[in-house]
Amino acid sequence: MKATRIAAALAALALAASACAKDIQKLILTPEPQMHCASCENRIKKALKFEKGVKDIATDLEQQTVTITYDADKTTPEKLQEALEKEGYATEQVCQPEEQEQPAEEQPEQK
Ligand SMILES: [Cu+2]
Numbered sequence: 001m002k003a004t005r006i007a008a009a010l011a012a013l014a015l016a017a018s019a020c021a022k023d024i025q026k027l028i029l030t031p032e033p034q035m036h037c038a039s040c041e042n043r044i045k046k047a048l049k050f051e052k053g054v055k056d057i058a059t060d061l062e063q064q065t066v067t068i069t070y071d072a073d074k075t076t077p078e079k080l081q082e083a084l085e086k087e088g089y090a091t092e093q094v095c096q097p098e099e100q101e102q103p104a105e106e107q108p109e110q111k
Helices: 001-021 038-048 077-086
Strands: 024-031 054-060 065-071 090-093
Touching: 024 077, 038 054, 038 065, 038 077, 065 077, 077 090
Parallel strands: none
Antiparallel strands: 024 065, 024 090, 054 065
């Protein structure tokens, strides 16, 4: 049933929109010096863990990125970068191409 699939897609869209309203944002940073091992990652996580508004911290050794999910109402990228600076890491923001997971939408064929 195509109609139900479209309805489901619309519902998912509405859900995504309401999540945006909370102003939860993602900040991707590359630290300098680089991270080499789990203890480097932990150091970074520890530096951010108690910052206000931080929801989640994910580090990636291969990509050398720190992805911070934060509440933009409570903190700013500058504050988060400062927190890392205090721990000895200079950071740069990674420009993120808006990654939108768009399931290839089915165009209802009309004949
Ligand atoms: Cu290390």
